[in-house]
Amino acid sequence: MCRVWHGVLSLLVAFSARDEISVDGEGESVVVTIGDETLELSRDAAKELKTGVGDALTRRESFFRTACVHREDGSYVVERRNADSTGNSAVFETFDEVRRLFDRLPETFDADDLSKAGLTGSRRHMLVRHFAEHPGFACELESRSPIRARKLS
Structure with missing residues (x-):
C-alpha cells in the first residue's frame, strides 16, 4: 500500500524492530517504507518528519x-x-x-x-x-x- 502525503504532516508511524526500513529520496518526493507500509512524502513533509523525529530523540x-x-x-x-x-x-x-x-x-x-x-x-x-x-x-x-x-x- 502506498500513501501520498502533501502539505502539513501529521504522521505517526508505529513499527516493530523487525521491520525493514528504507528511504528513497530520488525524484521530487521521498518514499519511506517500513515493513509492508509505504508512504510517499513531499520534500517539505519529509523535512517536517525529520525535524519531528529529531525533536523526539532529543x-x-x-x-x-x-x-x-x-x-x-x-x-x-x-x-x-x-x-x-x-x-x-x-x-x-x-x-x-x-x-x-x-x-x-x-x-x-x-x-x-x-x-x-x-x-x-x-x-x-x-x-x-x-x-x-x-x-x-x-x-x-x-x-x-x-x-x-x-x-x-
Whole structure:
C-alpha cells in the first residue's frame, strides 16, 4: 500500500524492530517504507518528519539538582540543573553506558566509587545525585555529607 502525503504532516508511524526500513529520496518526493507500509512524502513533509523525529530523540529531563539530555546522536548528558559550564556535566556515548556504570556499582556507593570509573571532580558527586533522582535507577541517597547512595531492591 502506498500513501501520498502533501502539505502539513501529521504522521505517526508505529513499527516493530523487525521491520525493514528504507528511504528513497530520488525524484521530487521521498518514499519511506517500513515493513509492508509505504508512504510517499513531499520534500517539505519529509523535512517536517525529520525535524519531528529529531525533536523526539532529543529531550531534556530536569530533577531536583540534576538534569539529563538525550541527544539526537544517541549520547546522554548528565548535568547540574541550571549550570552553564561544561565543568558541570558528564557526557556518555549512550544511556546504556550509564546503566552499565550503575549496575557495576556496589549496593552502597559514593563519589570515590565513581572515580574508579574515570569520573573526576564534582562530576562524581553530581552522578551520585543523578542516580538517586532519576526514576530509571532504583537508588536513594543514604547520606548527603559525605554523599552516599544505596541501591534499592
